[in-house]
Amino acid sequence: MTIGAYLEEFHGLPVLDFADAASADALPDAAAVAWRVSGATYRDGDDPEWGGLFEDFLKTVDTHRVRAIVVGGWEDAYDTSSAAIVTALIAANDRLTGLEAVFLGDMTVEDCEISWIVQSDVTPLLAAYPALRELGVRGGSGLAFPSVRHAGLETLVVETGGLGAEVVRGIAGSDLPALERLELWLGTDEYGGDSSPADLAPLLSGEAFPALRSLGLCNSVIEDQVAAAVAGAPVVARLDRLDLSMGVLTDEGAAALLDGQPLTHLRELDLTHHYLSEAMRERLTAALAPHGVRVVLDDPQEPEDDGDGDVWRYVAVAE
Incomplete structure (x- = not known):
């Protein structure tokens, strides 16, 4: 895409x-x-x-x-x-x-x-x-995006095919007390997306952005690692929307989410464009939908086998 x-x-x-x-x-x-x-x-x-x-x-x-x-x-x-x-x-x-x-x-x-x-x-x-x-x-x-303070910013969206670790650290280290929605397209290393969950530490710990209610860590080639980090992240407890869409999320990352802290307080979990099996999709829906969580599982993807034993998965937006 x-x-x-x-x-x-x-x-x-x-x-x-x-x-x-x-x-x-x-x-x-x-x-x-x-x-x-x-x-x-x-x-x-x-x-x-x-x-x-x-x-x-x-x-x-x-x-x-x-x-x-x-x-x-x-x-x-x-x-x-x-x-x-x-x-x-x-x-x-x-x-x-x-x-x-x-x-x-x-x-x-x-x-x-x-x-x-x-x-x-x-x-x-x-x-x-x-x-x-x-x-x-x-x-x-x-x-x-060096770390800054801004008292009024409520929404920050950064859309990329590859978001540099230094930028991720700058955003995560900023003082944005009014920020309610943050969406970062982390992308792939081929286009400069060299960040890791460790670069998100101040954000995931809950120390940053006290007003945050909607978090998107999207379009990532390391979506499984991001999901595993989010599964135990204190910030999740105060979110009403979590967006891990557009990336290469597999059953491994989804299982980490389900095995981590409760997600039943969320209003929405967006996993659009994913590589989840039908069984995992059913498991996610069964675990969360009865609690009123809208689980978005649109645009399922299939990995590509190049015939030489290599399997390829792609983020939604890269080039």
Whole structure:
């Protein structure tokens, strides 16, 4: 699977492309939509640059009422980092006074493969926008997230085909007292995903993020190891949603979950895109569904045998 569609909703708002809105007869209320500002990643001479589009956006829209911005593509995103976009957003903080949410890198496979998107240090956005409640990032190449403090951030989503251990440690070591939802796509080592459960220690111990209620450790080639670590992690006791989807979870990891601490308090356990046997799926459902847990077991996968004795399993999103 690859990313085949742009965000249609973000921060609870419908996403509206600024270029489409600018050509319409009238603009919507600036607070009623998430504004998508996107340029061409493979830019021809007549295509506007992202910076120029953003300046037009700031001149056209009632910026003080803007609540959410979705950054789409920028020129040569496979070779040029998001640093200039981050700088531009920071420079506009005196105009975007109501900004609550930013998504950085809403690109499909046609624009740029997820593991090719070159990101940068995104944490200065948090310093520039103390009222920010939601931050989403797509792409792990060049991504930096040194440990920070932010009093208001409630949702952090990082979507990658490979998330570096240093970034995982930076996020897990951050002071985010309001964080309710954390979703990390850990990915594969082929695309820079070199983290281990040990890098998640402050998070799993329950010492970090006291408000956390939804945890996603997704898209991981080491999903069995993650599941085993989660099975005994103190943080799970206060969650209402646990997401281990999109990875290569097998019966071994699922058994570790069931043999660990009780999960019957969860509202939802999402294991979409998995390598579980039918017997294990039945066991999970029998153990949890009677307690009101919604067990999501969609998109079952079958391992591939190359004929030489090697068996291959794949995360949902890598390239």
